[in-house]
Amino acid sequence: MNLPALILASASPRRVELLGLVVGGFKVVASGVAELVEGQLSPYELCQLNAHRKARAVAKRFPDALVLGADTLVFRGREVFGKPANLTEAQGMLARLQGSTHQVVTGVSLIHLRAHRERIFTVSTDVRFRALNAAQVRNYLSRIHPLDKAGAYAIQEHGELVIEEISGSYSNVVGLPVERVREELDAWPKPVPGRAA
Secondary structure, three states: OOOOOEEEOOOOHHHHHHHHOOOOOOEEOOOOOOOOOOOOOOHHHHHHHHHHHHHHHHHHHOOOOEEEEEEEEEEEOOEEEOOOOOHHHHHHHHHHHOOOEEEEEEEEEEEEOOOOEEEEEEEEEEEEEOOOOHHHHHHHHOOOOHHHOHHHOOOOOOHHHOEEEEEOOHHHHHOOOHHHHHHHHHHOOOOOOOOOO
């Protein structure tokens, strides 16, 4: 890919690994931006806004770079499942998600400030949970670290214990929709020699 210097506005090891499947070289700069939990916005709008805020904060420091920000939310209907504050909250989240289908949506913002370009999009995946009893929930939580995970679960960490099936992008559930990101970067306007990208 003939792209401007690329920066991932996230220190998430999962996103670093996933973006590495798309492009060979990029810089990682954590945005330091607090994620909004505005109740008046839809989950799609909220994750787009958070992705934009993360990308823009880093782009202001590196205006000649192409910056990618992302935010992933787990929700069912209007209920958003963020990162649990403690184990009790994690158990409650999984108890509410069990036996039903929810959505995982990732908002992605690509910003190049110098070129005055931005592309924002979302990708959604349906995830159906198995019917779980309290013992199964506790068993699953004993195998992972749920407090840094939206919805208190990770598909890539013993996900088969709680997930029955998914419809859509697997990598989106991990934290970055690799297929769509690849398409967007392929379509990004290429730099013209001698001009700002």
